Amino acid sequence: MRPFKPITLVNLTLFGLLGLTSLLQASTPNASQIASLQGDRLLLQNGNQRPNPARVGNRLTNQSQALIVPGNNRSLARLAFVGGGQSYDGLLLQAGPDQQQTEYRFPCVIVGGKVTLSWRQGNNRGCKYGVHLSPGLSAAAPKQQQKPSATNKQLPQGTPENKEASLTIQPLGNDPILLRAVVDDDLQAIETLQGEVLIISAQYPEGLRLRSGERYFNLGDGQDQVEPFNPTEAIANSPDLQEFLNPEIWRESQLPAPVSQDINNHLIAFQDLNQNTAATDTPDMTDLSLACQAEVDFYLANLKATMGNTWRPPYPPSPGVWRTEVSYLLTKDGRVQNLQVAQSSGANIIDQAALSHVRTLEQRFEPFPSCYPYEALPVDNNFTVRYQ
The missing domain is CATH 2.60.120.1440 (Jelly Rolls)
Known part of the structure; x- marks a missing residue:
């Protein structure tokens, strides 16, 4: 999927x-x-x-x-x-x-x-x-x-x-x-x-x-x-x-x-809005059954692979390997919340491109696995650029 x-x-x-x-x-x-x-x-x-x-x-x-x-x-x-x-x-x-x-x-x-x-x-x-x-x-x-x-x-x-x-x-x-x-x-x-x-x-x-x-x-x-x-x-x-x-x-x-x-x-x-937002904080993934956890892991693996394959990064400022890690909450209706750079690549142009790419794909995600009971799913995405 x-x-x-x-x-x-x-x-x-x-x-x-x-x-x-x-x-x-x-x-x-x-x-x-x-x-x-x-x-x-x-x-x-x-x-x-x-x-x-x-x-x-x-x-x-x-x-x-x-x-x-x-x-x-x-x-x-x-x-x-x-x-x-x-x-x-x-x-x-x-x-x-x-x-x-x-x-x-x-x-x-x-x-x-x-x-x-x-x-x-x-x-x-x-x-x-x-x-x-x-x-x-x-x-x-x-x-x-x-x-x-x-x-x-x-x-x-x-x-x-x-x-x-x-x-x-x-x-x-x-x-x-x-x-x-x-x-x-x-x-x-x-x-x-x-x-x-x-x-x-x-x-x-x-x-x-x-x-x-x-x-x-x-x-x-x-x-x-x-x-x-x-x-x-x-x-x-x-x-x-x-x-x-x-x-x-x-x-x-x-x-x-x-x-x-x-x-x-x-x-x-x-x-009231702040209370509702707090309700979508990171869920306790330990409550999931082993079968459901496997479905969620498969969903996340496909999501991350597709995000990486569709990313078209800008040129880095110099040769090397540039890696940005972003984190966010993905809601059931496909929206992205709390998007932020978890670990910077050291190049702002790369970090901003990663954030923009996540936003570009907002509301184009498929539904969560049916066993997943929460309103939001925590996601960590890595974006890597190798420039020689």
Whole structure:
């Protein structure tokens, strides 16, 4: 039994493109309300008027408004997106803290600095066609969005005209999403802590998919990479992320009661998701019977052989033997979780190629042996390149 079904990459590509939601219109919230502030000298600017101190409860409601968070590594602002009436529009945003100024422009634009974003579960959520990030510019009033055309249809309203060095983060699927992003003139970095997003940029006009536990880097010189990381450790090591995910922080705001309750449900979903993810941790293989263990071993042997035979590695940096070991959990529906480099080859280009190859074959695996009782199967794959 072969471990995955032969589906052509062309079909996979076409399926991905047909599945993308149209970007001809932006999903615009009615308002973004400031739920909490930290630090000093946070300003709210309306068009070309003199900026005023930002206050908890202030609402941004039109594209001439911008919230400016100073770059002092301690100031931040948390905003909740509000729909019509007293409804919650399914998006939480934190601007800062960072060493450079972070500017949020209503409705869906970030200029410079650092942001934390979270879309709630479901498809009814603000800025669902993307939050646009651009390197730091002057705190001028944002331009009005033009009527969508073939050249600007992928950009949210109020987008600065620095298209070559900017990108759009678009939520994918209906699962709750949590991510952090940093953008300035020399660096673009996005890490997806939960859920999946699509990065749309000049380099990736059709979008680059970024999954939970993956970090994207672009150093501004055309060189970029995606690498795995541990979301649980990232949250544990970040006090501002822990506060962001704490419902009590949002209850102390001046938000309407229905909005506060919906935010509470939004954040509880992350706790439930973490519990579900923990349930798919490495199963106890010692519980299997000898006959079932033999079936699983045969399944894994075929899987690893096919993975190795279909891999087309890049050229290593120098002659020699280069060996990368990756580990992951394969779920019953063919998804790959907790993908990481268990042992590096010493060449990042080889390590990244191995990770990408595993992702390429995702959801093309055949079902587990019928005797296997668990939801996920731990896999260790070795990828070796001999170059002389």
